[in-house]
Amino acid sequence: MSSGLARTALFSYRLAGIVLYPLVGPYLSYRAIKGKEDRSRRLERLGYASLPRPRGPLVWMHAASVGETIAIMPLIRELRRREIHILLTTGTVTSANLVQSRLADEVIHQYVPLDVKFPIKRFVAYWKPDACITAESEIWPTTVSELARRYIPQIRVNARISDRSFDRWRNYGSIAETLFEKMALVVAQSDLDAERFRDLGAWPVIVSGNLKSDTDPPPCDETLLARYRKEIGDRQTWAAISTFDGEEQAVATVHRALKAKNGQLTILVPRHPDRADAIETMLKEAGLTVARRSRNDPLTPETDIFLGDSIGEMGLYLQLTEIAFVGKSLAAAEGGQNPLEPAMLGCAVLSGPHIQNFRDAYQHLVRKGGARIVRDVEMLAKAVHYLMINDLARRKMVDSGYDAMEEMRGALSKTVKALEPYINPLTVSARLQPKAATAAAAVR
Template sequence: MSGGVARVALATYRLAGIMAYPLVGPYLAYRAVKGKEDASRRLERLGYASLARPRGPLVWAHAASVGETLAIMPMIRELRRRDIHVLLTTGTVTSAALVQARLGEEVIHQYVPLDIKFPIKRFIGYWQPDACITAESEIWPATVAELARRGIPQIRVNARISDRSFQRWSRRKAIAEALFDKLALVVAQSDLDAERFRDLGAWPVIVSGNLKTDTDPPPCDAELLVRYSNEIGSRQTWAAISTFEGEEKVAATVHRTLKPKNGQLTIIVPRHPDRADAIEAMLKEEGLSVARRSRNDPVTAETDVLLGDTIGEMGLYLRLTEVAFVGRSLTNEGGQNPLEPAMLGCAVLSGPNIQNFRDAYQHLARRGAARVVRDVEMLAKAVHYLLINDLARRKMVEAGHEAMEDMRGALGKTIKALEPYVNPLTVSARLQPKAAAAVGG
């Protein structure tokens, strides 16, 4: 595909966004009714600010969802330590709640505007960021073009490209190069990710490792942990976390297979808690007794499954077990983050479809902290083995801690890479009058 064709394709994309713009309002209203948008803040998605822009240097940081938000929190705190204002955008209601809970007034939070010319111009024109730092893999053409037009550096941190995304971009190489060469810097998670970004036209590209290895373990309500630990008592437990459709049925099959041998409690934490009603109905059809966290149900001796259908409590669920199967890997593809269970002392099990977290799994597997299972039968055998073999389980747990220590250091490398962009903003920020008034409104 020639450069001319790429320009036509990107112009067509922009035109399609402009033509769709009149329909955006009703679309957002519909999503709000479904609970997928914050009804009181829908205008933010159209680029209208709901807060004032402070005076002084400001970095726009974007994280699409919860995982990316958690990954860049330490970086954000480093920017704030340097007195640089941070405008953090996210795309989901869940991630917005997380930002409020973990960062509060440290950052200015807005929902990310839709990748359409008018919202993007309105958003960037109002906030006037000195730099834009985005996490992981998203590329939005209208946003990239508007930032480039205004000469605002675009930096990608914790950057990765999945197999599927790389194949898709590779089939549209000229379009990829027209977008990726506008990135001022890419800080990639792995050598493979770095190679892919370079192949698609990004430069310069460096490797830092995964920022998620430098995050704190997910927090936990101490009183809830004591309560559930007491209710569970001496029963063995295992967890199936970040599960997608089909994997809860797998967990139910494993539970029924092992119950006569172990009498264990199974903890199921779906990636999307809004599926909890359907999951509970399926589990009951399987003849299992279910306690739902969202209802505050007690765990009794008769409870088969604790259904973790809440947001932001992964730290609780993982502290209730030492064996965790990580989903989106057996009946779905891509995998989910295995670092949190390893960090919190769990032996990690996974299906084979872990393309999006290949590097993390390779590190864990080399240390003996993670095992891959092919099917439900192999998963049941692995869970049973780890439940009855304390030595094997403890070896995997300790290996997980060692692997996490090996992988740390991505934050320092990332901050060092950002210094040419951040240091001038730090100087400017510290020259600002401390009581400067906000601008905008």
């Protein structure tokens, strides 16, 4: 595609957004009914601010969902230590709840505006960010163009690009170059990601590693942990986390295959808890007894499946076991989910073969011996059984996972160093602000 056609395509995209803008209100209302939008904060999606802008330097940071939000928490805290205000946008209700519970006093949270001319112009004009730092894989053309028009540096951190996305962007090379060349800096997770961003027109690009390796383990309610450990008693456990449709059926198959041998409790944590009713129905039809976290059900000796259908309690589920299968890897054609949290919480990690989204992390874990790849349900059942009956092998995988995590640390310091040309001037400016006026203006 020529550069002229690329400009035409991007113009058509922006024009389509303008034409369809009158339908945005009904669209957001529909999503709110489905529970996918916060009804009381829908105007934020149209670029209307619900909080005042503090005086002084402000960086707009965007994380699409829960995983990206967790990944950039250490970076957010580093910028706050430098007295830079953080406007954090997210795109889901779940991630907004996470921000409220873990970052409420450290950031100004807004829902990300739709990638349409009027909401984006309104949002940027009000907040006047000194820089924009994003941590997601999507590229939003209208947002990119508006920030570039206002000469606001656009920086992508913890950046990765999947096989599918890379192939798609390469098919529209001129559009990709037009957008990616507007980035002031890309800090990529791996050498492969960096090479791909350069091929698409981004420059400069550096490699930092995965910021998720520098995050703290997910929190856990110690009272709940003690309660469930008491209820589980001496039973063996394993967990299947971040599962997608098709994988819950595989988990049920594994549980039935091993129940007579091990009498284990299976902990099942779907990636989308709103599917819990359908999952419970499927499990009961398979003859399994289910306890649900959302109902605060007790775990009895008869409980087959502990269904973890709650938000923000992954730390609890992972500390109830030492064996964790990570989903979106067995039934999905492409994907994988983050294996770092189970590794840092002392679990031997199992995964299906589809791990493209976390290829680098899995390579480190597998090379050190902290993770194993299974190709199908039968192999998963054999791996779970082997780890349950072989304490030495399980302990060796757990220790190897810790070692791999230690090797992967350091992404935060590399990222901060790469950002210094952009954040050091803001730090100086922030520290020159009158303290009393800044504190008064920052009231949210």
